Amino acid sequence: MLVFPQFVTAASALYPVVKRQRMRSVVNVLGDGTRDVFADNDGALVEWDLYAKGLTAAEWNSVESLYEQVSGSWQTFTFLDPTDNLLADSELLSSAAWTTGALVQLTPGVADPLGTTRATTVTNGGQNTGGVQQTLAVPGSFQYCLSAWVRSSAGSSVTLTAGASTSVVPATAVWNRVVLAAGAGSSAATNVAFGVELPAGGSADLFGLQVEAQLAASDYKMTGGGGVYSQARFAADPLVFTAQGTDVYDALIRIVSPQN
Amino acid sequence: MYRFLDGSEQRFAHYGSPLRRWTIRMDLLDEGELAALEQFFVAQGGQYGTFSFTDPFDGTVCPSCSFDTDTGLFEYAGAGGGGAAVTVIRENRN
Numbered sequence: 001m002l003v004f005p006q007f008v009t010a011a012s013a014l015y016p017v018v019k020r021q022r023m024r025s026v027v028n029v030l031g032d033g034t035r036d037v038f039a040d041n042d043g044a045l046v047e048w049d050l051y052a053k054g055l056t057a058a059e060w061n062s063v064e065s066l067y068e069q070v071s072g073s074w075q076t077f078t079f080l081d082p083t084d085n086l087l088a089d090s091e092l093l094s095s096a097a098w099t100t101g102a103l104v105q106l107t108p109g110v111a112d113p114l115g116t117t118r119a120t121t122v123t124n125g126g127q128n129t130g131g132v133q134q135t136l137a138v139p140g141s142f143q144y145c146l147s148a149w150v151r152s153s154a155g156s157s158v159t160l161t162a163g164a165s166t167s168v169v170p171a172t173a174v175w176n177r178v179v180l181a182a183g184a185g186s187s188a189a190t191n192v193a194f195g196v197e198l199p200a201g202g203s204a205d206l207f208g209l210q211v212e213a214q215l216a217a218s219d220y221k222m223t224g225g226g227g228v229y230s231q232a233r234f235a236a237d238p239l240v241f242t243a244q245g246t247d248v249y250d251a252l253i254r255i256v257s258p259q260n
Numbered sequence: 261m262y263r264f265l266d267g268s269e270q271r272f273a274h275y276g277s278p279l280r281r282w283t284i285r286m287d288l289l290d291e292g293e294l295a296a297l298e299q300f301f302v303a304q305g306g307q308y309g310t311f312s313f314t315d316p317f318d319g320t321v322c323p324s325c326s327f328d329t330d331t332g333l334f335e336y337a338g339a340g341g342g343g344a345a346v347t348v349i350r351e352n353r354n
Contacts, residue, residue: 016337021298023306023330033279035351037326039308083336084295219292222299259302 001190002069002077003139004232004255005062007055010143011214013082018049021259044259047235048081052251060241060249072237076230078137079255084227086136086211087194088260091118091222093132093206101130104198112207113149113175118222119207124198129159133195136211136228140189145181147217148196149207156202162211163192171204179217225260232257280322280350282313289342297344298334306330313348322350 006012024043028036052063070077080086089095093106100106103126112119124130138144146162152171160167160178164185169178184192194211198204208220235254242250262270286297304311306327313325328347335343 015341016335019298019334019336021302021306021332021334023302023308025306025308025330027307037308039305041305044305083291219290219295221292221295224299
């Protein structure tokens with residue numbers, strides 16, 4: 001699996017990250033000033049400028065190795081957007097992106113910790129543990145951080161799962177943001193499942209499920225298509241880096257991808 | 261507008277209503293705010309979609325506004341350090 005690497009900090013970018021959303025519209029301006037605008041959804045692109053400063057030789061070598069494997073801007077690789085939530089449909093747990101247990105019931109439209117009604121009550125009516133899960137096409141060798149707000153008036157505990165890593169956390173009657181930061185546990189895996197499970201008969205409110213390829217959770221981002229870009233490319237054939245000293249490398253890395 | 265040899269002019273109003281344009285520079289955004297702005301831009305499809313915009317000078321809600329470009333630039337620069345600039349125009353659209 002060709003994927004843009006994580007650095008030793010377990011992040012794949014350093015601040016600042018400049019992100020451009022490039023949509024494509026056709027505009028016809030008429031004589032009286034009115035405009036006809038047509039969208040070209042297939043033409044939308046996302047671009048990232050990664051200002052990589054102070055990379056170690058090992059980090060730079062991992063970027064350069066990927067660059068050589070994809071022959072510059074020729075072939076594609078997977079890029080995990082460092083500014084986004086990797087999960088798709090983060091607030092639509094009934095969508096096809098999610099897998100729910102056979103006897104798990106979802107009730108959307110519940111009050112959430114941000115003052116809106118975008119949370120979902122998850123009730124496990126089965127005799128075994130069950131919940132919601134989403135499998136992402138991401139490498140098992142990376143470090144991930146799964147986070148979610150949970151609340152349970154029934155006092156159910158919830159189990160966060162990220163590949164082979166799990167964490168059982170108690171859910172109280174007030175909203176609490178819970179986090180599982182761990183490796184996915186299988187370096188050869190090209191898919192990792194992330195989810196929240198409830199014990200048999202358990203019930204909890206869930207909101208703001210988020211997965212990031214880093215060590216800690218950042219502000220929650222609602223998603224539609226998610227932050228895993230499997231058709232990313234280097235934006236240009238040249239890849240220039242500057243050696244600032246022994247084991248200190250700087251580079252501006254530009255990546256482009258069709259929009260999810 | 262027509263200008264005659266004697267310097268006089270005749271002018272005709274052609275637009276249904278005046279166009280307005282606001283350039284909004286936002287700094288010190290946290291990641292959640294910046295992501296919400298980015299998602300809104302994407303949901304609009306750049307300059308394709310229309311939305312209501314409240315004029316920050318007089319509080320007037322202006323319908324049929326849109327972004328003036330298909331490219332949105334969002335800078336993630338750490339906690340509370342995000343920035344973006346967008347231009348909104350009020351327009352007539354068929």
